[in-house]
Amino acid sequence: MIGFIGALLHPLALPAHALALLGVGLFIGQQRGRLVALAAFAAGLAAGLSAIALGAGPTAAADVLLALTALTGLLLALARSMPTLVTAPLAVGVGIALGLDSPPEVTSVAAATVMLVGTGLGACLALAIVVAVSGYLTAGWQRIGVRIVGSWIAASALLVLALRFARGQLFDS
Amino acid sequence: MAASSLFACLPAFAHTGSGSGGFAGGFAHPLFGPDHVAAMVAVGLWGALLAAPAIWLLPIVFPLVMAIGGIIGILGIPIPGVEIGIAVSAIVLGAMVAAGARPPLWIAAVLVGAFAIFHGHAHGTELPPGADAVAFSVGFVVATGMLHLAGIAFGQLARWPAGRIAVRAAGGAIALAGVAFLRGVG
Numbered sequence: 570m571i572g573f574i575g576a577l578l579h580p581l582a583l584p585a586h587a588l589a590l591l592g593v594g595l596f597i598g599q600q601r602g603r604l605v606a607l608a609a610f611a612a613g614l615a616a617g618l619s620a621i622a623l624g625a626g627p628t629a630a631a632d633v634l635l636a637l638t639a640l641t642g643l644l645l646a647l648a649r650s651m652p653t654l655v656t657a658p659l660a661v662g663v664g665i666a667l668g669l670d671s672p673p674e675v676t677s678v679a680a681a682t683v684m685l686v687g688t689g690l691g692a693c694l695a696l697a698i699v700v701a702v703s704g705y706l707t708a709g710w711q712r713i714g715v716r717i718v719g720s721w722i723a724a725s726a727l728l729v730l731a732l733r734f735a736r737g738q739l740f741d742s
Numbered sequence: 743m744a745a746s747s748l749f750a751c752l753p754a755f756a757h758t759g760s761g762s763g764g765f766a767g768g769f770a771h772p773l774f775g776p777d778h779v780a781a782m783v784a785v786g787l788w789g790a791l792l793a794a795p796a797i798w799l800l801p802i803v804f805p806l807v808m809a810i811g812g813i814i815g816i817l818g819i820p821i822p823g824v825e826i827g828i829a830v831s832a833i834v835l836g837a838m839v840a841a842g843a844r845p846p847l848w849i850a851a852v853l854v855g856a857f858a859i860f861h862g863h864a865h866g867t868e869l870p871p872g873a874d875a876v877a878f879s880v881g882f883v884v885a886t887g888m889l890h891l892a893g894i895a896f897g898q899l900a901r902w903p904a905g906r907i908a909v910r911a912a913g914g915a916i917a918l919a920g921v922a923f924l925r926g927v928g
Contacts (some may be wrong), residue, residue, distance in 0.1 A: 584765070584876035625826035635876075646802050713798040720802040721887055725879040728866065731813035732875050 576687020579671065580695055585729075586667055587695075589634050591639040592722040594696045595664045595715055597647070598703020602653035606660040607700060610692050613661035617668020618685045629740040630669035631732060637663050639726035645719025648712065668693060768881025771865065773887065775826050776807050777923040778861060780916045782886055784835035785854055786893020787909055787916075791839060791900055796847055800854050801890040805883055807855040811862025816869065824867075827860035832920030839913025842906075861886075 580586040597606040617630070641659065644651065673684035705714055733739040772778045790798040814821060821827075835857065837843075838850075845853075865882055869875070896912065899905025 583878065584874060588880060590878060596774075643806075646806065708820075717798065717801050717887060720805045721880070721883045724805040724812075725883045727809040727878065728812045728816065728879040729875045730814040731866070732869060732879075735816045735818065 571588070572684050573687045576684045577691035577694070579684070579688045580667065580692040584635060585631060586670070586692070588618050589638040589641075589667060590692060590695050590727075591673060591699055591726045592638045592645065593660060593718070593723075594699025595718065596641045597656055597660060597696075598700040598706070599648070599715060600651055600653075600656050601714070602656060603700055605653050607693075607697060608658040610660035610664040610696055611689075612670045614689055614692055615664075615666025616685035617665040618671065618689050620669060621672050622681070622685055624680065625669065628669050630666045630711050632730065632740050634663065634670055635668060635726045635733075639652070639723050639730065640725060642719045642723025646716050646723060648716050648719075649695045654705060664692075683692055749780045759823075763870055763878050765877040765881040767870070768878035768883075769885045771868070771878075771882045772885045774920070775864075777825075777832055778864075778886075779889055780832040780859065780888030780923075781828065781861065781918050782831060783893040783896070784839055784913060784916045786890040786895075787839045787913055788835055788843075788850065788854075788893075789890070790894045790897020791842060791909065792844060792847070792850060796850055797894060797897075799847065799851060801887060801894070803851050803855055804858045804890065805887060808862035808865070808886065811859035811864075812866035813862075814859070815863040815866025818867075821860065821863050821874055824860050824863050826924065827857065827863060829920050829923035831857035831860060832923060833917050834918055834920075836913045836915070836917030840910050841913075842910055847928035850904055 580590060593610070597603055597610075600606065637659065641663075668689070671685070671688045673681040675681050675684055703715065706712060726735075730739065756824045772782065778908075783802055785804055789797040792800075834853070838853075870876065897909050
C-alpha cells in the first residue's frame with residue numbers, strides 16, 4: 570500500500586506495531602500525565618523516524634519494541650499507578666523503537682518522505698485514540714477488562730520474543 | 743514416507759493445530775482442540791463460581807503463566823506428559839466446578855497456573871514455523887481468553903438455584919470429557 574493514506578495506516582498494518590500502540594495507549598490512558606506521555610511518544614517517534622531518514626542502518630528495534638510491549642502489558646495487568654517519570658520514558662522508548670522499525674519500502678526520496686511523515690502521523694493519531702478511549706475506561710469492570718487485555722498483550726509479546734530467540738533472531742539486526 | 747513423517751509430528755490427542763499462520767490461524771488453533779476448549783471453559787466457570795476476585799484474577803493469571811509454558815515449548819525444553827496434563831486439567835477443573843469447590847484463592851490460582859504451563863507448552867511447540875508470529879500469538883491468546891469469557895458468561899447462571907445446577911452439571915460434563923481425552927478420545 571503506497572501513498573500518504575497507506576503510510577498513515579502503516580502502523581496498524583504491522584501486527585507488532587499495532588500491538589505496541591494498543592498496549593502503550595491503554596497504559597498511558599490509565600495513568601496521570603497523559604499529555605506528557607503522548608508528547609514523549611511523539612518526540613521519540615520523531616527521533617526514530619529522523620534517524621531512518623538520516624540513513625540509520627538495521628537495528629534491533631523490532632525486538633526492543635516487543636520487549637517494551639511485553640512490559641506495558643505486564644504493567645497493565647498489574648494495574649499499578651505509575652509516575653510520569655516512568656510513563657514518559659516508556660513512551661519515548663516505544664516511539665523510538667517504532668520509528669526505527671519503520672523503514673520506508675520505497676526508493677525515491679519524495680516517496681520515502683511521504684511514508685515517514687505519514688507513518689509518524691498515523692502512529693500518533695492511533696495512539697491518541699487508544700489513550701482517549703482508555704481514559705474513559707474507569708468503571709470497575711472496564712478496568713478489569715483492561716487488565717485482562719494487558720495480560721493478553723504481555724503473553725503474546727513474550728511468546729514472540731521467545732520464538733525469535735529460539736530462531737536465533739533476537740537482537741540480530 | 744512423507745505422510746508418515748507428517749503424522750508422526752502430530753500430537754497424541756486433540757491439539758491438531760490449524761496449520762495456517764496469521765491471526766485467523768492462531769485464533770482457530772485452541773478452538774480445534776476440544777481438550778483445550780473444555781479446560782478453558784472450566785477455568786471461566788470456576789472463576790464465576792468463586793466470584794470476585796477469582797472471576798477476573800484467573801483469566802489474568804492464565805495467559806501470563808501460559809506464556810511461560812509456551813516459552814518452554816518454543817525453546818524445545820520437554821515437559822513429560824503434556825497431553826496427559828491437558829486432559830487431567832479438564833478432569834480436575836471440571837470436577838472443581840461440579841463439586842462447587844471453594845478453596846482459598848491462592849490454591850485456585852496455583853492449580854490453574856500449573857495447568858496453564860501444559861496448555862502453553864502445547865501451543866509453543868505447535869507454533870507453525872512460517873507463521874506471522876505476532877498475529878498468530880495474539881490470535882491464540884485472544885481465543886483462549888474468549889473461551890475463559892464464555893465460561894464466565896455461562897457461569898453467571900449460578901446466581902440462580904437452577905442455573906447453579908446447570909453450571910455444576912457443565913463442570914461434570916467437562917470432567918467426563920477429560921476422562922475421554924485421557925483415554926485418547928477427541
